Amino acid sequence: MSTEPILDRATAAHLAAVAGDPRGAHVGIIAPGGYGKTTLLHHLGRAIHATTGTEPHRALPPFDRPAAVLLVDDAHLLDDADLHALRRHAATTRLVVAARPWPRTAALADLLDLTQDQLLPAPFDAAQVRAALPVRLRTDRFVEFAHTQTGGVPAFVDRLARTVATEPDVPATALAEFRPELARLDDDVLRFLLAADAGVGLHLDLLVDLLETDAVHDVVEAARATGLVGTAGALLPIAQRAVRALVPVERRAWMRQRLAELQLARGGQVLPLMRPLATTGIGGAGAAAAFESAAGEALPSDPALAARLYAAAVTAGRPAAEVGARRAEALALAGDLDGALRLADLVITTEDAPHRGDAATVAATALAHRGQLARSAQLYRWAGTPVAHHFGTLATIGVGDKADTRELDGPPTSLSSAISLMAQGLQESVSGTPTTALSMLVRAAGTLEPVGRGVLLPDSPAALGAILALHYGELGTATSLLERAIAAGTGGVPLATRHRLLLAWISMVRGNLTAAGEGLAAVRRAGRTLEPRDWLFAVAIELGLARRAGDAATLGRAWLQAGEAVLRHPVDLFTFLPLGELTVAAARLRDENRLATHLEQAHALLAGLGDPPLWATPLWWAGLHAAIIADQRDAAEENADALSRAAARDEQFGTVAGAARCWLDLTDGKVDPDAVEEAARGLHGAGFTWDAARLAGRAATKTTDRAAMVRLLDCARILQGKPIAARRVSTSDISAAEAAAVEMPAEVNLSERELQVAELVVSGLTYKDVGDRLFISAKTVEHHVARMRQRLGATSRSELLSQLRTLVGSSVVRE
Numbered sequence: 001m002s003t004e005p006i007l008d009r010a011t012a013a014h015l016a017a018v019a020g021d022p023r024g025a026h027v028g029i030i031a032p033g034g035y036g037k038t039t040l041l042h043h044l045g046r047a048i049h050a051t052t053g054t055e056p057h058r059a060l061p062p063f064d065r066p067a068a069v070l071l072v073d074d075a076h077l078l079d080d081a082d083l084h085a086l087r088r089h090a091a092t093t094r095l096v097v098a099a100r101p102w103p104r105t106a107a108l109a110d111l112l113d114l115t116q117d118q119l120l121p122a123p124f125d126a127a128q129v130r131a132a133l134p135v136r137l138r139t140d141r142f143v144e145f146a147h148t149q150t151g152g153v154p155a156f157v158d159r160l161a162r163t164v165a166t167e168p169d170v171p172a173t174a175l176a177e178f179r180p181e182l183a184r185l186d187d188d189v190l191r192f193l194l195a196a197d198a199g200v201g202l203h204l205d206l207l208v209d210l211l212e213t214d215a216v217h218d219v220v221e222a223a224r225a226t227g228l229v230g231t232a233g234a235l236l237p238i239a240q241r242a243v244r245a246l247v248p249v250e251r252r253a254w255m256r257q258r259l260a261e262l263q264l265a266r267g268g269q270v271l272p273l274m275r276p277l278a279t280t281g282i283g284g285a286g287a288a289a290a291f292e293s294a295a296g297e298a299l300p301s302d303p304a305l306a307a308r309l310y311a312a313a314v315t316a317g318r319p320a321a322e323v324g325a326r327r328a329e330a331l332a333l334a335g336d337l338d339g340a341l342r343l344a345d346l347v348i349t350t351e352d353a354p355h356r357g358d359a360a361t362v363a364a365t366a367l368a369h370r371g372q373l374a375r376s377a378q379l380y381r382w383a384g385t386p387v388a389h390h391f392g393t394l395a396t397i398g399v400g401d402k403a404d405t406r407e408l409d410g411p412p413t414s415l416s417s418a419i420s421l422m423a424q425g426l427q428e429s430v431s432g433t434p435t436t437a438l439s440m441l442v443r444a445a446g447t448l449e450p451v452g453r454g455v456l457l458p459d460s461p462a463a464l465g466a467i468l469a470l471h472y473g474e475l476g477t478a479t480s481l482l483e484r485a486i487a488a489g490t491g492g493v494p495l496a497t498r499h500r501l502l503l504a505w506i507s508m509v510r511g512n513l514t515a516a517g518e519g520l521a522a523v524r525r526a527g528r529t530l531e532p533r534d535w536l537f538a539v540a541i542e543l544g545l546a547r548r549a550g551d552a553a554t555l556g557r558a559w560l561q562a563g564e565a566v567l568r569h570p571v572d573l574f575t576f577l578p579l580g581e582l583t584v585a586a587a588r589l590r591d592e593n594r595l596a597t598h599l600e601q602a603h604a605l606l607a608g609l610g611d612p613p614l615w616a617t618p619l620w621w622a623g624l625h626a627a628i629i630a631d632q633r634d635a636a637e638e639n640a641d642a643l644s645r646a647a648a649r650d651e652q653f654g655t656v657a658g659a660a661r662c663w664l665d666l667t668d669g670k671v672d673p674d675a676v677e678e679a680a681r682g683l684h685g686a687g688f689t690w691d692a693a694r695l696a697g698r699a700a701t702k703t704t705d706r707a708a709m710v711r712l713l714d715c716a717r718i719l720q721g722k723p724i725a726a727r728r729v730s731t732s733d734i735s736a737a738e739a740a741a742v743e744m745p746a747e748v749n750l751s752e753r754e755l756q757v758a759e760l761v762v763s764g765l766t767y768k769d770v771g772d773r774l775f776i777s778a779k780t781v782e783h784h785v786a787r788m789r790q791r792l793g794a795t796s797r798s799e800l801l802s803q804l805r806t807l808v809g810s811s812v813v814r815e
Contacts, residue, residue: 019051029041033225054069070086072086072096149238149241186222190247192211195210196234198256207220288313295310295327303331307331310327324353328344344359348363362456364388365391373395376458413451424440429441429615430610442461442481448462450488452488452491466479467502486500501520510688523538542558577618587627587630624636680716680719681715697716700712754787762805
């Protein structure tokens with residue numbers, strides 16, 4: 001350390017006044033270790049010499065050498081006899097005494113009472129830290145680091161300054177310099193430092209039990225006098241590093257374990273104490289109990305940590321079956337369903353194991369995430385708990401069976417209320433009114449938000465509510481439910497993926513393909529293996545994006561995955577959205593047989609529940625489009641009739657039913673522009689932007705009325721949020737006679753091949769690439785494009801591409 005102290009202006013002025021004091025008053029320099037007392041003592045001695053001409057004497061015991069001024073360092077280490085000797089010298093000698101504030105014996109207190117001036121060195125501020133560092137380290141970044149680590153204690157700043165290279169770090173050589181200080185500490189003081197490292201701070205009652213003494217105040221003051229501890233009883237960061245580097249890990253682990261045992265006896269929290277010990281392998285009944293308690297504390301906010309702490313409890317001696325149910329729950333919440341199922345099975349098959357019902361609930365929930373709802377329902381029934389009863393309702397209805405939703409006895413907590421509402425809402429969605437069902441699920445989601453982060457759920461009311469809202473055309477409600485569930489962390493890791501996939505689905509049906517693709521990519525970047533249910537949704541989104549963008553190559557690749565995804569997930573009520581998307585894709589790819597059995601099962605499931613429109617609508621709508629693509633008029637009519645019957649029960653379904661009738665008319669070559677525009681705007685109002693634009697655009701290709709074509713194309717563009725292209729003829733500005741005089745093309749219908757070419761061209765492929773995809777020559781592609789341009793009356797390639805994008809419903813914008 002520098003031989004000259006780094007003083008602020010006020011302290012420097014005070015020292016000058018003390019040095020030149022004509023009275024020769026005694027001076028005390030009182031501060032903890034490391035605060036620079038010795039440096040200040042010698043500086044004051046030189047100042048006294050310079051001011052008065054009297055050279056101070058650096059006194060050492062036995063203090064028998066007479067002098068005008070005595071400089072006494074580390075007076076707190078002197079025995080009573082030496083302190084009494086100094087006091088006797090005070091009558092004829094000026095004393096300058098440096099000491100720590102603790103220990104303060106009666107003899108030291110008597111000596112310091114004689115001092116008329118007391119200097120109390122303080123930690124450096126940032127400016128003083130900067131001045132203490134070598135020039136190469138005087139960057140703002142390093143100054144802030146050094147000040148934070150050392151608390152401004154001059155000796156610690158000096159250790160960093162001498163040992164660090166360039167990057168903000170605390171070298172091992174700096175920490176090694178703490179070894180002598182730690183070695184000199186009284187055992188009680190060291191134990192206090194270890195307790196401070198564990199985060200106990202000034203919990204005096206706990207310290208009394210830990211130190212087994214009532215003189216805790218003395219121990220705390222002794223620790224503060226070392227300079228290693230701040231005013232709040234916490235170790236300075238550099239001191240904490242030193243303690244962890246220099247005190248054997250076994251002793252530190254013992255201290256945390258002992259503190260945890262004391263906390264458990266008091267009913268206090270132990271997670272901060274036991275978290276660092278999870279991988280140490282310590283054992284014993286006390287450690288096992290502490291680990292188990294810490295795991296319970298961690299479960300709501302950090303299930304992965306909770307799982308590690310339960311494992312540590314087993315390592316410490318707790319039988320695996322005793323903590324198996326909670327450990328399985330933690331693993332499931334953290335996303336490890338394989339581990340959860342293994343542990344749950346262990347508990348279930350161990351007859352004398354506690355919490356077998358809880359283990360069965362965990363296993364049933366894990367199976368629900370994997371689409372095994374039938375087996376899940378069986379396990380929920382076997383579990384026999386109120387929570388399992390309500391969860392079992394979800395699984396039972398999900399496979400098409402009637403469920404018992406009566407209230408069970410139990411305290412009306414937020415969790416139990418939310419779960420009960422979720423079960424009742426699901427039952428209402430099957431046998432009651434859609435608005436009531438949706439309202440119940442929205443209320444269940446809100447009730448669950450404050451407590452749902454650490455609750456293992458087979459599905460969330462937010463996810464189920466979002467699915468129903470999608471079926472019912474309430475996309476704003478669906479989005480709000482999912483965004484709030486994600487913010488609240490409802491259901492932990494397993495449901496976070498589900499919520500994000502459903503948000504991507506909403507973007508897709510709104511026609512925002514870019515946002516949908518980004519949402520799907522974010523889920524995949526998370527690196528988690530998707531469970532079968534989530535995988536089915538992800539594959540369906542990829543298919544849907546490819547179909548809407550006219551990307552035949554991606555559609556084909558995704559279909560290969562879809563086949564396996566469908567095989568891995570049995571049909572249930574909650575996956576009709578992806579099943580519907582796969583139905584349309586299968587028709588496009590002429591591979592309907594792959595889904596035939598699954599569609600039969602889906603319709604049988606719906607029939608068992610009475611064909612509830614709120615759940616059946618996605619399949620009817622998808623079935624309509626698949627039948628149109630496959631040119632199956634009877635099947636298309638059947639699905640349209642089903643949608644009409646749903647509209648008769650609830651006018652909200654009338655929008656989809658009206659659009660279905662328009663599609664049937666288009667297959668017959670009939671275009672009613674008013675009906676089409678009304679249906680398209682209805683779909684758009686419900687949030688189904690892509691379907692709305694697709695209907696208007698396709699109708700424009702089917703009409704032989706030039707004015708109707710222009711009107712419908714403009715409608716499609718408006719619904720997609722695109723500007724209307726300049727037209728040579730405006731139907732609103734011409735009379736009927738003038739409209740009749742407009743040159744009309746004989747036919748504006750686009751063939752299936754032309755539509756295929758259009759989809760690939762607007763996706764940005766060259767004529768050669770389009771030809772390769774469709775197994776035709778580039779020249780043939782060029783011929784199809786020229787013919788479409790002629791039929792649509794486009795005056796430029798840019799106008800043609802604009803119209804084709806509208807016709808094929810693509811939101812991809814490439815020139």
